[in-house]
Each structure stands twice: as C-alpha cells, then as structure tokens.
Amino acid sequence: xxxxxxxxxxxxxxxxxxxxxxxxxxxxxxxxxxxxxxxxxxxxxxxxxxxxxxxxxxxxxxxxxxxxxxxxxxxxxxxxxxxxxxxxxxxxxxxxxxxxxxxxxxxxxxxxxxxxxxxxxxxxxxxxxxxxxxxxxxxxxxxxxxxxxxxxxxxxxxxxxxxxxxxxxxxxxxxxxxxxxxxxxxxxxxxxxxxxxxxxxxxxxxxxxxxxxxxxxxxxxxxxxxxxxxxxxxxxxxxxxxxxxxxxxxxxxxxxxxxxxxxxxxxxxxxxxxxxxxxxxxxxxxxxxxxxxxxxxxxxxxxxxxxxxxxxxxxxxxxxxxxxxxxxxxxxxxxxxxxxxxxxxxxxxxxxxxxxxxxxxxxxxxxxxxxxxxxxxxxxxxxxxxxxxxxxxxxxxxxxxxxxxxxxxxxxxxxxxxxxxxxxxxxxxxxxxxxxxxxxxxxxxxxxxxx
Ligand code: HEM
Numbered sequence: 001x002x003x004x005x006x007x008x009x010x011x012x013x014x015x016x017x018x019x020x021x022x023x024x025x026x027x028x029x030x031x032x033x034x035x036x037x038x039x040x041x042x043x044x045x046x047x048x049x050x051x052x053x054x055x056x057x058x059x060x061x062x063x064x065x066x067x068x069x070x071x072x073x074x075x076x077x078x079x080x081x082x083x084x085x086x087x088x089x090x091x092x093x094x095x096x097x098x099x100x101x102x103x104x105x106x107x108x109x110x111x112x113x114x115x116x117x118x119x120x121x122x123x124x125x126x127x128x129x130x131x132x133x134x135x136x137x138x139x140x141x142x143x144x145x146x147x148x149x150x151x152x153x154x155x156x157x158x159x160x161x162x163x164x165x166x167x168x169x170x171x172x173x174x175x176x177x178x179x180x181x182x183x184x185x186x187x188x189x190x191x192x193x194x195x196x197x198x199x200x201x202x203x204x205x206x207x208x209x210x211x212x213x214x215x216x217x218x219x220x221x222x223x224x225x226x227x228x229x230x231x232x233x234x235x236x237x238x239x240x241x242x243x244x245x246x247x248x249x250x251x252x253x254x255x256x257x258x259x260x261x262x263x264x265x266x267x268x269x270x271x272x273x274x275x276x277x278x279x280x281x282x283x284x285x286x287x288x289x290x291x292x293x294x295x296x297x298x299x300x301x302x303x304x305x306x307x308x309x310x311x312x313x314x315x316x317x318x319x320x321x322x323x324x325x326x327x328x329x330x331x332x333x334x335x336x337x338x339x340x341x342x343x344x345x346x347x348x349x350x351x352x353x354x355x356x357x358x359x360x361x362x363x364x365x366x367x368x369x370x371x372x373x374x375x376x377x378x379x380x381x382x383x384x385x386x387x388x389x390x391x392x393x394x395x396x397x398x399x400x401x402x403x404x405x406x407x408x409x410x411x412x413x414x415x416x417x418x419x420x421x422x423x424x425x426x427x428x429x430x431x432x433x434x435x436x437x438x439x440x441x442x443x444x445x446x447x448x449x450x451x
Contacts, residue, residue: 011052011346012038017045027434028331031357035364041344052354054343055364060356061387062343063335064395071335073397076353078334081183081436082265085208087254089262090400101251101259102400108246111403115307116241117159121408122304124154125415132420132448141425141445144279148412149177149272155408156268160260161218162242172214178207180269183436215257222248267401270329273437274391274409276444277327278320279416281374283424283446288376289417292319296417305414313410316417318376320409324391326374328358331438333393358390359434420448 013034023030023046034042035055042053054060063071072094073079083092090101107113128151135142153173158164165172182204222244244260251259282289295315299305305313334355341348348354363371367388369378392399399405416422424430425445433441 009347010043010050011041011344013042013044020046028359028432031332031360032363035360041346049353050349052343052346052348052352054354054356055360057361057367057385057388059343060333060361060390060394063354063356064333064387064390064393064397067341068395068397070337070339070341071354072338073335075336076334078436085179085183085211086262086265087258089255089258091262091266098397101255102396104247104250105243105259105400108243109400109403111407114404114407115310117155117404118305118307118407118411120158121155121411122306122415124151124158125412126304127154129415129419136420136448136450139447139449141428141447143443144422144446145272145276145440145444148275149269151412152268152272152275152408153264156264156271158242159404160243160263160267161215162222162245163218165214168214171210175207175210175214176264176268178203179211179265182207211261212257215260216253219244219253219256219260223253263401266399267405269437271405271408273327273329273439274320274324274405275412276440277329277438278323278409278413279422279446280424280430280440280444281323281326282319282417283422285374288319288374291315291376292413293417296414300414300418302418305411305418307407307411309414310407310410313414315376316410316413317406318379320406320413321379321391322374322376325362325368325389326372327432327438328362328391329437330391330393331359331434332357333390356390359438361388361390364388419451421451422446422448 018030031053034044034053040054040056041059042055044051044053054063073092074094079092086092088097090098090105093101128147132142132147150173153176154169157169157172182200243263244256247256247259282292292315295313299309299312310317332355334353337348337350337352337354339350343354362368365371367385387394392402392405423446425447428445429442430444431441432438
C-alpha cells in the first residue's frame with residue numbers, strides 16, 4: 001500500500017486514490033489491510049470520493065445507533081444497486097417512509113410469529129433430501145450452495161406470498177438467479193466481452209419484469225379473495241397469514257410489490273450463505289460436527305423438528321452463529337452522512353460515505369480470542385460488546401428477518417445433520433468471494449451419504 005497520510009483533515013489512509021479494480025479483486029484483504037495498517041478509523045479515496053471506514057464496535061454503534069439520525073442509506077452503493085429492482089421497500093427507503101413500513105411489517109417478523117413457518121421449512125427441506133436420495137449411495141458431489149439457495153428461495157416464497165408457485169416457481173427461481181447474478185457485483189467489472197455485459201443486463205431487465213409480473217399477479221389474486229389486516233397473528237400458509245398478508249391493508253399495489261421482492265431478495269441468499277458456510281465449517285471441524293450430531297440425535301431421534309424443538313438445539317444455533325462470525329453473509333454496511341459529524345475526533349463532512357465491515361469486526365484480534373478459529377462455544381450466552389457482532393446489522397435498521405433466518409437455519413441444519421453426512425469433495429478449493437453477499441468463489445461441492 002502507498003504511504004500513510006499523516007497530515008490533513010481526514011483519518012489516516014493511503015495518500016493516493018485506491019485502484020478500485022485491484023481492490024475489487026480482493027475486497028476482504030483491502031478492508032483488513034486498512035484496519036491493520038491505518039488503525040481504528042481510516043479513509044481512502046475510491047470511485048472519485050472520500051470514504052471513511054470504522055473498525056471498532058463503538059464507532060459502528062455511533063453511525064448505526066447513537067447518531068443514526070445523521071446517516072442515510074440513500075445514494076450509497078447498496079442503494080444504487082438495489083433500487084432499480086426493489087423500488088422503495090424496507091431495504092431501500094429512508095426517513096418517515098421507512099419508519100411507516102417498518103412499523104407495519106414488524107409484528108409479522110416477531111420471533112413468536114415466524115416460528116409458525118416451521119412446517120414450510122421442514123417440508124421444503126425434506127423435499128430437498130428426497131431429491132438427494134438417489135445420489136446418496138453413489139457419492140457424487142452435489143452443488144450444495146446452489147441447492148441451498150433454491151431451498152431458501154422456495155421457503156421464503158411460500159412464507160412471503162402464502163402460496164406455492166408450483167411449476168411457475170422454477171421460472172421465478174431462474175429470474176431471481178439472473179437478477180442476483182447481475183446485481184451481485186456492486187459495480188460490474190468492465191467485461192472483457194461487452195456483448196456479454198449487454199446480455200447479462202438484458203437478462204436482468206427481463207428477469208425484473210418477470211418477477212414484478214408474478215408478484216403483481218399473486219397480489220391481485222390475494223386481494224380478490226379479500227385478505228389482509230392480520231399483522232401479528234394467525235401466520236401460517238395457504239393465504240391465511242403469509243408475511244404479505246400482514247401488509248395488504250397498509251400498502252398500495254406498487255408498495256406491496258416492492259416489499260415482497262425486497263423480502264425475497266434480502267432473505268433467501270443471505271440465509272443460504274449462512275447455511276453453506278456452516279456446513280463447510282462443520283466438515284472442517286469434525287469434533288464440532290460430532291457435538292451437533294449428538295444433539296440432533298438426542299433431541300430428535302427420527303422425528304422431524306418443529307419450532308418447539310428450537311430451544312433444545314443450542315449447538316445447532318451456535319454452529320450457525322459462529323459461522324456467521326467467520327463468514328458474515330453481509331460483510332459491509334454503508335451509510336452517507338446527511339450533515340457534518342465528528343467521529344473519534346475526526347471531522348466527517350456532510351455527504352461522506354461511511355462504512356463498517358463485519359468481516360473486520362468479526363475477526364478483530366482486540367476483541368476475539370483466536371479470531372480465525374471456529375469455536376461455536378464462544379456463543380454460549382456470554383455477553384459481547386455492543387455492535388461487535390453484526391451479522392444482522394445494528395440499531396434501528398437491523399435485519400427485520402433475523403428471527404426467521406435463525407429459525408430457518410437451525411431447522412434446516414438439524415434436518416440435514418439428522419439424515420445425511422456431508423463432506424467436502426476432496427481437493428475442492430473453498431475461498432470467500434465478497435460480492436454483495438460473501439459467497440464461496442467456486443460454490444461448495446459436497447458429497448452426501450446416508451448416515
Ligand atoms: C442469515 C440471514 C440474513 C442475514 C445475514 C441478513 C443480514 C442483514 C443485514 C446485515 C441487514 C442490515 C443492512 C444495513 O444495515 O445496511 C439486513 C437488513 C434487512 N434484512 Fe436481512 N439478513 C438475513 C435474512 C433476512 C430475511 C430472512 C429477511 C426477510 C424475510 C431479511 C430482510 C431484511 C430487510 C427487509 C432488511 C432491511 C431492514 C430495514 O432497513 O428496516 N433478511 N439484513
């Protein structure tokens with residue numbers, strides 16, 4: 001890296017503008033390097049603007065909680081990427097509009113409400129296990145990351161829309177995939193083949209039209225049978241209490257469409273990544289896998305789990321929590337200062353882009369013992385410093401789906417562990433790739449065998 005800037009109004013950082021093409025080749029090394037080399041609060045020039053990065057929990061807390069009123073999501077890189085598809089839903093709105101939406105949606109996402117989706121979760125997981133069955137004896141490797149993404153999409157579509165899309169579900173899945181592929185990179189790398197970029201963009205535009213059409217159709221069908229007004233109770237399926245139902249009365253059709261797509265896009269890939277990394281880490285740490293297996297066998301035997309079992313599956317939960325520490329599906333949070341501020345003695349001009357990286361905080365050697373090690377027991381209930389562990393973000397804009405995500409991840413994990421033994425294909429290279437979510441660069445190929 002270039003020399004440290006000593007003078008000037010900005011926090012320390014490279015004196016020269018950062019070569020963003022190089023940075024995007026390994027953003028994780030970049031954010032870690034900024035912290036290690038320049039300290040707790042750093043700044044650099046990238047994409048033509050000055051960017052601040054905060055590398056301590058109390059500084060993260062400052063922008064996410066203590067002085068949250070001075071920070072907006074508007075005009076951040078996330079916003080620019082998400083808004084064309086998600087419009088003005090919970091993830092992308094701000095201010096009063098966001099507060100209104102959050103209040104409307106919150107009851108449906110309470111822990112006590114989302115546990116009622118346990119049946120959908122276990123049914124869909126069983127369907128995946130059934131699809132795997134013919135391959136179990138053969139030991140053929142499966143594209144596990146891909147399968148888990150389809151699984152979490154199927155679960156979330158049913159939970160949000162209240163209907164099983166049936167054969168249209170496949171088209172829906174493909175369209176979500178195309179949209180994800182296009183949006184996966186904050187700024188698409190200049191493609192060696194411009195025709196390829198054009199094709200991907202075209203695929204994205206078509207996918208967006210298809211997703212909006214399907215969503216509008218489901219909304220119209222739901223409205224025509226007079227649903228709605230059930231926020232906070234009566235959740236289940238078959239149109240009698242989906243997440244969407246809770247919002248039918250509070251949003252117009254466009255608002256509802258944006259919200260439905262927001263929930264589906266924000267909720268499925270993240271959860272799939274959490275599960276993928278958990279399975280990977282359990283494979284690499286057989287002793288931890290044994291502890292989880294022992295718990296699942298003892299609590300469930302041959303039984304399918306329900307939400308009532310969740311409190312008896314703490315090892316499953318910790319396995320996921322520790323996986324999200326090491327491999328946070330969302331690895332970067334960005335905000336823009338609306339007015340001037342002071343952080344750790346540094347002046348923050350209005351309009352500055354300010355970022356916090358979970359990748360850095362979750363592996364910060366000042367806060368974690370053996371930060372690189374997979375130790376699920378560190379989540380045994382001991383309190384962590386505020387805003388150190390942020391897989392779901394923090395403050396008022398923390399993830400609304402966090403309870404659902406954990407219920408889902410624990411139930412899916414328990415069912416997989418109960419039925420099969422998953423092992424990484426020998427020689428398969430796993431390395432994290434930081435796109436919008438943190439994914440394994442080459443996917444995750446694992447063999448599944450009957451236990
Ligand atoms: C393991 C799974 C998940 C992870 C790691 C995750 C992570 C996050 C993070 C870090 C944020 C905050 C972003 C920021 O502050 O800029 C967030 C927000 C959000 N998440 Fe999740 N999420 C997960 C699952 C879900 C699920 C299942 C849903 C919905 C069904 C969901 C819906 C949302 C929404 C709507 C927001 C915006 C909330 C707001 O601004 O009020 N997420 N998520």
